[in-house]
Amino acid sequence: MKYIEEFRDGELAKGLAAAIRQVASPERRYHFMEFCGGHTHAISRYGVTDLLPPNVRMIHGPGCPVCVLPIGRIDMAIRLALEAGVILCTYGDTLRVPASDGLSLLKAKSRGGDIRMVYSSADAVIIAQKNPEKQVVFFAIGFETTTPPTAVAIKQAQALGLKNFSVLCCHVLTPAAISNILESPEVRQWGTVPLDGFIGPAHVSTIIGSRPYEFFAEEYRKPVVIAGFEPLDVMQAVLMLVKQVNGARAVVENEFSRAVTRDGNVKAQNLVSELFELRRSFEWRGLNEVPYSALRIRKAFAGFDAERRFDIAYQSVPDNRACECGAILRGVKRPQDCKIFGTVCTPENPVGSCMVSSEGACAAHYTYGRYKDMDAVNA
Amino acid sequence: MCLALPCRIVELLPGDQAMIDVSGMRKEISLALVDGVEVGDYVIVHVGYALNRLDPEEADKTLALFAELGEAALAEAAGAL
Ligand code: SF4
Numbered sequence: 001m002k003y004i005e006e007f008r009d010g011e012l013a014k015g016l017a018a019a020i021r022q023v024a025s026p027e028r029r030y031h032f033m034e035f036c037g038g039h040t041h042a043i044s045r046y047g048v049t050d051l052l053p054p055n056v057r058m059i060h061g062p063g064c065p066v067c068v069l070p071i072g073r074i075d076m077a078i079r080l081a082l083e084a085g086v087i088l089c090t091y092g093d094t095l096r097v098p099a100s101d102g103l104s105l106l107k108a109k110s111r112g113g114d115i116r117m118v119y120s121s122a123d124a125v126i127i128a129q130k131n132p133e134k135q136v137v138f139f140a141i142g143f144e145t146t147t148p149p150t151a152v153a154i155k156q157a158q159a160l161g162l163k164n165f166s167v168l169c170c171h172v173l174t175p176a177a178i179s180n181i182l183e184s185p186e187v188r189q190w191g192t193v194p195l196d197g198f199i200g201p202a203h204v205s206t207i208i209g210s211r212p213y214e215f216f217a218e219e220y221r222k223p224v225v226i227a228g229f230e231p232l233d234v235m236q237a238v239l240m241l242v243k244q245v246n247g248a249r250a251v252v253e254n255e256f257s258r259a260v261t262r263d264g265n266v267k268a269q270n271l272v273s274e275l276f277e278l279r280r281s282f283e284w285r286g287l288n289e290v291p292y293s294a295l296r297i298r299k300a301f302a303g304f305d306a307e308r309r310f311d312i313a314y315q316s317v318p319d320n321r322a323c324e325c326g327a328i329l330r331g332v333k334r335p336q337d338c339k340i341f342g343t344v345c346t347p348e349n350p351v352g353s354c355m356v357s358s359e360g361a362c363a364a365h366y367t368y369g370r371y372k373d374m375d376a377v378n379a
Numbered sequence: 380m381c382l383a384l385p386c387r388i389v390e391l392l393p394g395d396q397a398m399i400d401v402s403g404m405r406k407e408i409s410l411a412l413v414d415g416v417e418v419g420d421y422v423i424v425h426v427g428y429a430l431n432r433l434d435p436e437e438a439d440k441t442l443a444l445f446a447e448l449g450e451a452a453l454a455e456a457a458g459a460l
Pocket residue numbers: 322323324325328335338339340341342345346350351352353354355362
Protein backbone atom coordinates (compact mmCIF):
# COMPACT_ATOMS: atom_id res chain seq x y z
CA MET A 1 0.00 0.00 0.00
CA LYS A 2 1.18 3.46 -0.85
CA TYR A 3 2.77 5.46 1.98
CA ILE A 4 3.24 2.25 3.97
CA GLU A 5 5.48 -0.14 2.04
CA GLU A 6 8.03 2.53 1.09
CA PHE A 7 8.51 3.21 4.77
CA ARG A 8 9.36 -0.45 5.42
CA ASP A 9 12.03 -0.80 2.74
CA GLY A 10 14.86 -3.07 3.88
CA GLU A 11 17.60 -1.41 1.80
CA LEU A 12 16.78 2.03 3.14
CA ALA A 13 16.76 0.53 6.64
CA LYS A 14 20.32 -0.73 6.16
CA GLY A 15 21.42 2.73 5.10
CA LEU A 16 19.80 4.38 8.10
CA ALA A 17 21.30 1.73 10.39
CA ALA A 18 24.76 2.57 9.01
CA ALA A 19 24.09 6.27 9.55
CA ILE A 20 23.10 5.63 13.19
CA ARG A 21 26.22 3.51 13.79
CA GLN A 22 28.38 6.30 12.42
CA VAL A 23 26.96 9.10 14.56
CA ALA A 24 26.41 7.15 17.81
CA SER A 25 29.47 7.73 19.92
CA PRO A 26 30.86 4.42 21.23
CA GLU A 27 31.82 6.09 24.54
CA ARG A 28 28.29 6.79 25.58
CA ARG A 29 24.97 5.08 26.03
CA TYR A 30 21.71 6.37 24.60
CA HIS A 31 18.35 5.60 26.19
CA PHE A 32 15.31 6.65 24.22
CA MET A 33 11.70 6.08 25.17
CA GLU A 34 9.18 5.44 22.46
CA PHE A 35 6.02 6.72 24.06
CA CYS A 36 3.51 4.99 21.80
CA GLY A 37 2.45 1.40 21.57
CA GLY A 38 2.41 1.86 17.80
CA HIS A 39 6.16 2.42 17.89
CA THR A 40 6.67 -0.46 20.31
CA HIS A 41 4.82 -2.70 17.89
CA ALA A 42 6.86 -1.53 14.87
CA ILE A 43 10.14 -1.92 16.76
CA SER A 44 9.31 -5.48 17.81
CA ARG A 45 7.73 -6.58 14.56
CA TYR A 46 10.47 -5.31 12.25
CA GLY A 47 13.36 -6.10 14.58
CA VAL A 48 14.49 -2.48 14.70
CA THR A 49 16.52 -3.16 17.87
CA ASP A 50 18.70 -5.60 15.90
CA LEU A 51 19.63 -2.81 13.52
CA LEU A 52 20.68 -0.44 16.29
CA PRO A 53 24.15 -0.43 17.83
CA PRO A 54 24.23 -2.04 21.30
CA ASN A 55 24.71 1.28 23.09
CA VAL A 56 21.39 2.62 21.76
CA ARG A 57 18.56 1.21 23.85
CA MET A 58 14.86 1.66 23.27
CA ILE A 59 12.58 1.78 26.31
CA HIS A 60 8.88 1.12 25.92
CA GLY A 61 6.60 3.85 27.21
CA PRO A 62 3.01 3.90 28.44
CA GLY A 63 1.35 4.96 25.19
CA CYS A 64 -0.95 2.00 24.71
CA PRO A 65 -4.50 3.07 25.57
CA VAL A 66 -5.60 -0.40 26.56
CA CYS A 67 -2.57 -0.97 28.80
CA VAL A 68 -3.10 2.17 30.87
CA LEU A 69 -6.81 1.61 31.47
CA PRO A 70 -7.14 0.72 35.17
CA ILE A 71 -9.16 -2.31 36.26
CA GLY A 72 -11.69 -0.06 38.01
CA ARG A 73 -12.72 1.52 34.71
CA ILE A 74 -13.37 -1.87 33.08
CA ASP A 75 -15.35 -2.80 36.20
CA MET A 76 -17.57 0.24 35.60
CA ALA A 77 -18.27 -0.90 32.05
CA ILE A 78 -19.04 -4.42 33.26
CA ARG A 79 -21.42 -3.08 35.92
CA LEU A 80 -23.23 -1.05 33.27
CA ALA A 81 -23.75 -4.16 31.18
CA LEU A 82 -24.57 -6.67 33.93
CA GLU A 83 -26.32 -4.53 36.57
CA ALA A 84 -27.74 -1.53 34.73
CA GLY A 85 -28.69 -3.68 31.75
CA VAL A 86 -27.45 -1.30 29.07
CA ILE A 87 -26.15 -2.21 25.63
CA LEU A 88 -22.45 -1.55 26.10
CA CYS A 89 -20.53 -0.70 22.92
CA THR A 90 -16.76 -0.97 23.00
CA TYR A 91 -13.72 -1.08 20.77
CA GLY A 92 -12.56 -4.69 20.42
CA ASP A 93 -9.27 -4.08 22.21
CA THR A 94 -10.85 -3.79 25.65
CA LEU A 95 -12.79 -7.06 25.52
CA ARG A 96 -10.11 -9.30 26.99
CA VAL A 97 -8.61 -6.98 29.59
CA PRO A 98 -8.76 -8.75 32.96
CA ALA A 99 -11.08 -7.00 35.43
CA SER A 100 -12.22 -7.75 39.02
CA ASP A 101 -13.70 -11.10 40.11
CA GLY A 102 -12.01 -12.97 37.27
CA LEU A 103 -14.20 -11.14 34.78
CA SER A 104 -13.48 -9.36 31.52
CA LEU A 105 -15.94 -7.72 29.15
CA LEU A 106 -15.86 -10.90 27.09
CA LYS A 107 -16.71 -13.06 30.11
CA ALA A 108 -19.42 -10.59 31.15
CA LYS A 109 -20.87 -11.04 27.68
CA SER A 110 -21.03 -14.80 28.10
CA ARG A 111 -22.84 -14.17 31.41
CA GLY A 112 -25.55 -12.43 29.45
CA GLY A 113 -24.31 -8.84 29.28
CA ASP A 114 -25.28 -7.15 26.01
CA ILE A 115 -21.75 -6.13 25.05
CA ARG A 116 -21.12 -5.26 21.43
CA MET A 117 -17.85 -4.64 19.69
CA VAL A 118 -17.89 -1.58 17.46
CA TYR A 119 -15.31 -0.38 14.99
CA SER A 120 -16.23 3.27 15.33
CA SER A 121 -18.06 5.57 17.75
CA ALA A 122 -20.57 6.22 14.96
CA ASP A 123 -21.62 2.55 15.09
CA ALA A 124 -22.61 3.02 18.73
CA VAL A 125 -24.89 5.92 17.73
CA ILE A 126 -26.52 3.72 15.10
CA ILE A 127 -27.11 0.99 17.70
CA ALA A 128 -28.81 3.58 19.94
CA GLN A 129 -31.02 4.68 17.04
CA LYS A 130 -32.04 1.10 16.35
CA ASN A 131 -32.76 0.25 19.99
CA PRO A 132 -34.84 3.16 21.32
CA GLU A 133 -36.20 1.06 24.20
CA LYS A 134 -32.69 0.36 25.57
CA GLN A 135 -29.97 2.55 27.05
CA VAL A 136 -26.80 2.41 24.97
CA VAL A 137 -23.41 3.33 26.44
CA PHE A 138 -20.25 3.82 24.43
CA PHE A 139 -17.11 2.85 26.39
CA ALA A 140 -14.83 5.61 25.14
CA ILE A 141 -11.15 4.92 25.68
CA GLY A 142 -7.97 6.15 24.09
CA PHE A 143 -5.64 9.07 23.67
CA GLU A 144 -6.11 12.23 21.61
CA THR A 145 -6.74 10.21 18.44
CA THR A 146 -10.00 8.63 19.61
CA THR A 147 -11.33 11.63 21.54
CA PRO A 148 -12.44 13.68 18.50
CA PRO A 149 -14.43 10.71 17.10
CA THR A 150 -16.19 10.40 20.49
CA ALA A 151 -16.99 14.12 20.34
CA VAL A 152 -18.48 13.70 16.86
CA ALA A 153 -20.65 10.82 18.11
CA ILE A 154 -22.05 12.90 20.98
CA LYS A 155 -22.82 15.77 18.60
CA GLN A 156 -24.54 13.31 16.27
CA ALA A 157 -26.61 11.86 19.10
CA GLN A 158 -27.58 15.38 20.12
CA ALA A 159 -28.58 16.33 16.57
CA LEU A 160 -30.68 13.16 16.35
CA GLY A 161 -32.33 13.98 19.69
CA LEU A 162 -31.31 10.60 21.15
CA LYS A 163 -32.25 10.18 24.81
CA ASN A 164 -30.81 6.69 25.17
CA PHE A 165 -27.17 7.31 24.24
CA SER A 166 -24.37 8.13 26.65
CA VAL A 167 -20.60 7.81 26.90
CA LEU A 168 -18.39 6.35 29.63
CA CYS A 169 -15.55 8.76 29.03
CA CYS A 170 -12.07 7.39 29.78
CA HIS A 171 -10.08 9.54 27.37
CA VAL A 172 -6.56 10.36 28.53
CA LEU A 173 -3.94 12.91 27.54
CA THR A 174 -0.45 12.17 26.27
CA PRO A 175 1.50 15.23 27.50
CA ALA A 176 0.32 14.63 31.09
CA ALA A 177 1.64 11.08 30.98
CA ILE A 178 5.02 12.16 29.64
CA SER A 179 5.48 14.73 32.41
CA ASN A 180 4.40 12.14 34.95
CA ILE A 181 7.14 9.80 33.77
CA LEU A 182 9.67 12.58 34.05
CA GLU A 183 8.79 13.99 37.44
CA SER A 184 6.47 11.85 39.56
CA PRO A 185 7.43 10.85 43.11
CA GLU A 186 6.95 7.19 42.16
CA VAL A 187 10.12 7.47 40.15
CA ARG A 188 11.79 7.15 43.55
CA GLN A 189 9.91 3.97 44.31
CA TRP A 190 10.66 2.38 40.96
CA GLY A 191 14.11 3.82 40.53
CA THR A 192 14.80 6.33 37.83
CA VAL A 193 14.91 5.50 34.19
CA PRO A 194 17.78 7.15 32.40
CA LEU A 195 16.11 8.87 29.49
CA ASP A 196 18.01 10.82 26.88
CA GLY A 197 15.06 11.60 24.66
CA PHE A 198 11.62 10.66 23.43
CA ILE A 199 10.14 9.43 20.19
CA GLY A 200 6.91 11.40 20.19
CA PRO A 201 3.53 10.00 19.11
CA ALA A 202 2.58 9.78 15.46
CA HIS A 203 -1.17 9.87 15.23
CA VAL A 204 -1.79 11.69 18.50
CA SER A 205 0.37 14.45 17.06
CA THR A 206 -1.70 14.68 13.86
CA ILE A 207 -4.40 16.01 16.21
CA ILE A 208 -2.51 17.99 18.88
CA GLY A 209 0.40 19.06 16.66
CA SER A 210 4.04 19.26 17.72
CA ARG A 211 3.66 22.39 19.86
CA PRO A 212 2.63 20.66 23.14
CA TYR A 213 5.99 18.87 23.29
CA GLU A 214 7.99 22.09 23.18
CA PHE A 215 7.45 22.37 26.93
CA PHE A 216 9.27 19.06 27.60
CA ALA A 217 12.17 19.95 25.44
CA GLU A 218 12.60 23.27 27.27
CA GLU A 219 11.57 22.40 30.81
CA TYR A 220 13.22 18.98 31.10
CA ARG A 221 15.99 19.47 28.55
CA LYS A 222 14.93 16.33 26.67
CA PRO A 223 14.95 16.05 22.89
CA VAL A 224 11.67 14.94 21.30
CA VAL A 225 11.33 13.66 17.74
CA ILE A 226 7.80 13.03 16.49
CA ALA A 227 7.86 10.00 14.22
CA GLY A 228 5.54 7.92 12.07
CA PHE A 229 4.70 4.32 12.96
CA GLU A 230 6.70 2.59 10.23
CA PRO A 231 10.12 1.08 10.95
CA LEU A 232 12.05 3.59 8.81
CA ASP A 233 10.32 6.44 10.62
CA VAL A 234 11.50 5.02 13.94
CA MET A 235 15.07 4.61 12.68
CA GLN A 236 15.20 8.13 11.32
CA ALA A 237 13.87 9.40 14.66
CA VAL A 238 16.63 7.50 16.50
CA LEU A 239 19.20 9.07 14.19
CA MET A 240 17.79 12.54 14.87
CA LEU A 241 17.76 11.92 18.63
CA VAL A 242 21.38 10.68 18.64
CA LYS A 243 22.42 13.81 16.78
CA GLN A 244 20.58 16.04 19.26
CA VAL A 245 22.17 14.27 22.23
CA ASN A 246 25.62 14.54 20.65
CA GLY A 247 25.10 18.23 20.04
CA ALA A 248 23.70 18.76 23.57
CA ARG A 249 20.51 20.04 21.97
CA ALA A 250 16.97 19.51 23.28
CA VAL A 251 14.35 20.61 20.79
CA VAL A 252 11.23 19.22 19.17
CA GLU A 253 11.82 17.86 15.69
CA ASN A 254 9.18 16.43 13.38
CA GLU A 255 10.07 13.37 11.33
CA PHE A 256 6.39 12.74 10.51
CA SER A 257 5.99 15.93 8.50
CA ARG A 258 3.80 14.10 6.01
CA ALA A 259 0.97 14.18 8.55
CA VAL A 260 1.94 16.39 11.49
CA THR A 261 2.13 20.18 11.67
CA ARG A 262 3.05 22.41 14.59
CA ASP A 263 -0.59 23.36 15.18
CA GLY A 264 -2.23 20.00 14.48
CA ASN A 265 -5.87 19.55 13.52
CA VAL A 266 -7.51 22.70 14.91
CA LYS A 267 -11.01 21.65 13.88
CA ALA A 268 -10.70 18.47 15.95
CA GLN A 269 -9.16 20.37 18.89
CA ASN A 270 -12.04 22.86 18.94
CA LEU A 271 -14.59 20.10 18.91
CA VAL A 272 -12.83 18.34 21.80
CA SER A 273 -12.72 21.50 23.91
CA GLU A 274 -16.38 22.21 23.19
CA LEU A 275 -17.42 18.85 24.64
CA PHE A 276 -14.80 17.91 27.20
CA GLU A 277 -13.03 19.47 30.16
CA LEU A 278 -10.04 18.35 32.25
CA ARG A 279 -10.53 15.97 35.12
CA ARG A 280 -8.61 17.05 38.20
CA SER A 281 -7.08 13.60 38.44
CA PHE A 282 -7.39 10.20 36.79
CA GLU A 283 -5.93 6.84 37.66
CA TRP A 284 -3.71 5.22 35.05
CA ARG A 285 -2.65 1.65 35.26
CA GLY A 286 1.01 1.71 36.14
CA LEU A 287 1.23 5.46 36.72
CA ASN A 288 -1.28 5.77 39.61
CA GLU A 289 -3.27 9.00 39.89
CA VAL A 290 -2.04 11.52 37.34
CA PRO A 291 -3.24 15.11 37.81
CA TYR A 292 -5.06 16.74 34.89
CA SER A 293 -4.42 13.76 32.67
CA ALA A 294 -7.88 12.88 31.42
CA LEU A 295 -11.10 14.37 30.12
CA ARG A 296 -14.71 14.31 31.22
CA ILE A 297 -17.85 15.46 29.48
CA ARG A 298 -18.82 19.10 30.11
CA LYS A 299 -21.97 19.94 32.07
CA ALA A 300 -23.66 21.30 28.95
CA PHE A 301 -23.62 17.75 27.58
CA ALA A 302 -24.38 16.06 30.93
CA GLY A 303 -27.23 14.06 29.41
CA PHE A 304 -24.65 12.14 27.38
CA ASP A 305 -22.41 11.38 30.36
CA ALA A 306 -22.84 7.79 31.56
CA GLU A 307 -21.12 8.63 34.86
CA ARG A 308 -23.90 11.14 35.62
CA ARG A 309 -26.73 9.05 34.24
CA PHE A 310 -25.92 5.79 36.03
CA ASP A 311 -24.85 5.01 39.57
CA ILE A 312 -21.34 3.76 38.83
CA ALA A 313 -18.77 5.49 41.00
CA TYR A 314 -15.14 4.70 40.18
CA GLN A 315 -13.36 2.37 42.58
CA SER A 316 -9.66 1.81 42.39
CA VAL A 317 -8.59 -1.85 42.25
CA PRO A 318 -4.99 -3.02 42.69
CA ASP A 319 -3.38 -4.99 39.85
CA ASN A 320 -2.52 -8.66 40.13
CA ARG A 321 0.48 -8.81 42.47
CA ALA A 322 2.69 -10.75 40.12
CA CYS A 323 2.09 -8.31 37.27
CA GLU A 324 4.93 -5.89 36.53
CA CYS A 325 2.92 -3.77 34.08
CA GLY A 326 3.38 -0.73 36.32
CA ALA A 327 7.16 -0.85 36.15
CA ILE A 328 7.09 -1.83 32.47
CA LEU A 329 4.84 1.09 31.53
CA ARG A 330 7.37 3.40 33.16
CA GLY A 331 10.22 1.78 31.30
CA VAL A 332 11.89 0.61 34.52
CA LYS A 333 11.45 -3.10 33.79
CA ARG A 334 11.21 -5.15 30.63
CA PRO A 335 8.54 -7.77 29.91
CA GLN A 336 11.02 -10.62 30.33
CA ASP A 337 11.70 -9.37 33.88
CA CYS A 338 8.18 -10.43 34.89
CA LYS A 339 8.20 -13.84 36.56
CA ILE A 340 5.03 -15.02 34.87
CA PHE A 341 5.76 -13.63 31.39
CA GLY A 342 5.08 -16.22 28.72
CA THR A 343 4.16 -18.91 31.24
CA VAL A 344 1.10 -17.95 33.27
CA CYS A 345 0.59 -14.75 31.31
CA THR A 346 0.22 -15.11 27.54
CA PRO A 347 -1.83 -13.27 24.89
CA GLU A 348 -4.39 -16.12 25.03
CA ASN A 349 -4.69 -15.80 28.79
CA PRO A 350 -3.48 -12.33 29.78
CA VAL A 351 -2.98 -11.52 33.46
CA GLY A 352 -2.07 -7.89 32.90
CA SER A 353 -3.16 -5.38 30.33
CA CYS A 354 0.27 -5.09 28.65
CA MET A 355 -0.35 -8.59 27.33
CA VAL A 356 -3.77 -7.81 25.86
CA SER A 357 -3.28 -5.29 23.10
CA SER A 358 -0.84 -6.04 20.29
CA GLU A 359 0.67 -2.64 21.10
CA GLY A 360 1.35 -3.61 24.69
CA ALA A 361 5.00 -4.16 25.55
CA CYS A 362 4.44 -7.71 26.85
CA ALA A 363 2.31 -8.83 23.90
CA ALA A 364 4.73 -7.32 21.38
CA HIS A 365 7.66 -8.99 23.07
CA TYR A 366 5.82 -12.31 23.32
CA THR A 367 4.81 -12.29 19.67
CA TYR A 368 8.01 -11.05 18.09
CA GLY A 369 10.82 -11.23 20.61
CA ARG A 370 10.47 -14.21 22.89
CA TYR A 371 12.13 -16.79 20.70
CA LYS A 372 15.03 -14.50 20.00
CA ASP A 373 15.77 -14.26 23.72
CA MET A 374 15.56 -18.01 24.02
CA ASP A 375 18.05 -18.39 21.19
CA ALA A 376 20.33 -15.96 22.93
CA VAL A 377 20.12 -18.08 26.07
CA ASN A 378 20.75 -21.31 24.17
CA ALA A 379 23.56 -19.94 22.08
CA MET B 380 -5.59 0.50 18.63
CA CYS B 381 -3.64 3.66 17.92
CA LEU B 382 -2.73 2.17 14.57
CA ALA B 383 -4.11 4.19 11.76
CA LEU B 384 -3.59 3.85 8.03
CA PRO B 385 -3.05 6.25 5.15
CA CYS B 386 -5.95 5.61 2.77
CA ARG B 387 -6.98 7.08 -0.57
CA ILE B 388 -10.35 8.80 -0.91
CA VAL B 389 -12.17 7.32 -3.90
CA GLU B 390 -15.58 8.94 -3.51
CA LEU B 391 -17.20 11.71 -1.50
CA LEU B 392 -20.56 10.79 0.02
CA PRO B 393 -23.32 12.90 1.58
CA GLY B 394 -23.27 13.67 5.31
CA ASP B 395 -19.51 14.28 5.57
CA GLN B 396 -18.82 10.65 4.63
CA ALA B 397 -16.39 9.26 2.08
CA MET B 398 -15.43 5.96 0.51
CA ILE B 399 -11.82 4.85 0.85
CA ASP B 400 -9.88 2.10 -0.82
CA VAL B 401 -7.93 -0.25 1.46
CA SER B 402 -5.99 -2.79 -0.63
CA GLY B 403 -8.89 -3.10 -3.05
CA MET B 404 -11.54 -3.14 -0.34
CA ARG B 405 -13.96 -0.26 -0.11
CA LYS B 406 -14.89 1.18 3.22
CA GLU B 407 -16.97 4.13 4.34
CA ILE B 408 -15.39 6.63 6.72
CA SER B 409 -16.31 9.99 8.27
CA LEU B 410 -14.75 13.27 7.17
CA ALA B 411 -16.26 15.17 10.11
CA LEU B 412 -12.81 16.08 11.49
CA VAL B 413 -11.18 17.39 8.30
CA ASP B 414 -12.05 20.15 5.88
CA GLY B 415 -11.65 20.36 2.12
CA VAL B 416 -10.72 16.76 1.36
CA GLU B 417 -11.03 15.78 -2.31
CA VAL B 418 -11.14 12.55 -4.27
CA GLY B 419 -7.58 11.25 -4.71
CA ASP B 420 -6.32 12.74 -1.43
CA TYR B 421 -4.72 10.46 1.13
CA VAL B 422 -5.98 10.74 4.69
CA ILE B 423 -4.90 9.04 7.92
CA VAL B 424 -7.84 6.89 8.98
CA HIS B 425 -8.40 5.81 12.55
CA VAL B 426 -11.51 4.16 14.08
CA GLY B 427 -13.55 5.14 11.03
CA TYR B 428 -12.56 8.82 10.93
CA ALA B 429 -10.05 10.72 8.82
CA LEU B 430 -7.75 12.37 11.38
CA ASN B 431 -5.73 14.43 8.96
CA ARG B 432 -4.63 14.75 5.37
CA LEU B 433 -1.36 13.18 4.29
CA ASP B 434 0.96 15.54 2.45
CA PRO B 435 2.43 13.63 -0.54
CA GLU B 436 5.22 16.18 -1.06
CA GLU B 437 6.41 15.84 2.51
CA ALA B 438 6.25 12.03 2.19
CA ASP B 439 8.47 12.15 -0.89
CA LYS B 440 10.89 14.51 0.82
CA THR B 441 11.14 12.21 3.83
CA LEU B 442 11.84 9.18 1.65
CA ALA B 443 14.45 11.10 -0.35
CA LEU B 444 16.13 12.11 2.90
CA PHE B 445 16.26 8.47 4.10
CA ALA B 446 17.91 7.45 0.84
CA GLU B 447 20.38 10.32 0.92
CA LEU B 448 21.44 9.75 4.55
CA GLY B 449 21.68 6.01 4.00
CA GLU B 450 23.72 6.24 0.82
CA ALA B 451 26.15 8.67 2.41
CA ALA B 452 26.55 6.40 5.44
CA LEU B 453 27.03 3.27 3.36
CA ALA B 454 29.56 5.03 1.11
CA GLU B 455 31.48 6.19 4.15
CA ALA B 456 31.40 2.71 5.66
CA ALA B 457 32.70 1.24 2.39
CA GLY B 458 35.41 3.91 2.20
CA ALA B 459 36.57 3.07 5.71
CA LEU B 460 37.19 -0.57 4.79
S1 SF4 C 1 3.79 -10.58 31.42
FE1 SF4 C 1 1.65 -10.34 32.03
S2 SF4 C 1 1.68 -10.27 34.24
FE2 SF4 C 1 3.79 -9.92 33.55
S3 SF4 C 1 3.96 -7.70 33.41
FE3 SF4 C 1 3.34 -8.40 31.39
S4 SF4 C 1 1.11 -8.25 31.40
FE4 SF4 C 1 1.78 -8.14 33.55
